Amino acid sequence: MHAHHTSRPAVRRTACTRSAGRSPFQALEESFLALATAAQPLTLPTHLVCEEPEQPVLPVDQIRTRLAHAATSPTLRQHTWCEVVRRAQRLGDPWDLVAVGMTVPVLRRMLARLACPTHLERAEVEQEALAAVTSAVSTVDVETVDVARELFATADRAVNRLVYAARRRVEQETGHEAVHLGRLTRSTARTACQAASLEVGSGGARDEYAVLVRAVGVGAVGIAEAQLIARTRLAGEPMQLLADEWGVSVRQLYRHRAAAEQQLAAYLGHQMRDQ
Numbered sequence: 001m002h003a004h005h006t007s008r009p010a011v012r013r014t015a016c017t018r019s020a021g022r023s024p025f026q027a028l029e030e031s032f033l034a035l036a037t038a039a040q041p042l043t044l045p046t047h048l049v050c051e052e053p054e055q056p057v058l059p060v061d062q063i064r065t066r067l068a069h070a071a072t073s074p075t076l077r078q079h080t081w082c083e084v085v086r087r088a089q090r091l092g093d094p095w096d097l098v099a100v101g102m103t104v105p106v107l108r109r110m111l112a113r114l115a116c117p118t119h120l121e122r123a124e125v126e127q128e129a130l131a132a133v134t135s136a137v138s139t140v141d142v143e144t145v146d147v148a149r150e151l152f153a154t155a156d157r158a159v160n161r162l163v164y165a166a167r168r169r170v171e172q173e174t175g176h177e178a179v180h181l182g183r184l185t186r187s188t189a190r191t192a193c194q195a196a197s198l199e200v201g202s203g204g205a206r207d208e209y210a211v212l213v214r215a216v217g218v219g220a221v222g223i224a225e226a227q228l229i230a231r232t233r234l235a236g237e238p239m240q241l242l243a244d245e246w247g248v249s250v251r252q253l254y255r256h257r258a259a260a261e262q263q264l265a266a267y268l269g270h271q272m273r274d275q
Helices: 009-016 026-036 060-068 074-092 095-101 106-110 124-138 147-173 176-181 189-199 207-216 223-234 239-246 250-274
Strands: 043-045 057-059
Touching: 026 060, 026 095, 026 106, 026 124, 043 060, 043 189, 057 060, 060 074, 060 095, 060 106, 074 095, 074 124, 074 147, 095 124, 095 223, 106 147, 124 147, 124 239, 124 250, 176 250, 207 223, 207 250, 223 239, 223 250
Parallel strands: none
Antiparallel strands: 043 057
């Protein structure tokens, strides 16, 4: 039975570019629910999640709800996941969005239990999880593996690699000087730059932006990198806003910022040692 669906292009764009202030999970959830609540909602056969269905089809959000219900047998869950991923692989848009959207409730619970370094932003972790699931949806063999287990295991490995790399980065960057500089994180970036501006002799200007200006002046970071740090760390602009503006992925921008912050931290460390 073929599922009904909405006009797809407009919804697809929402999944790729989230609005300012929206997390990756929130953006995906909005697109997923838009498919389910449209005038002609995207549906799946009810027999996938019900032994004795009372109606032939259900919107995809209701399928997802029943998929998570304790009364749904493991066999039905497996059949449902196989069907959704099979459609994603064969039909593409919008089933690839649906397949990833189906994982959001479990991914939320998974990340809620994850012990993240304080400087690692939630949005970055969500983006990494979704990127891993999206990749797995296109490659998983629905005929031979437990599809759901494979998708969530892939996401789990990806976010744990991200957390491990973030911790290692902090360990490498922190030393005796880092105690005074602080870590260049969302919560402490202002304090770190303010302290550094006093230590390196800013003529009394306690402006963390002045540190970035001097770093650009000596070539420690580029203008674009300084703008990225200033706008996202200091001014609090969403990463998605800059990603859209610069025409790059959010994931790429997070990595670009991490590299720039390493360069800035090294510059400030040298300045401190020279005092």
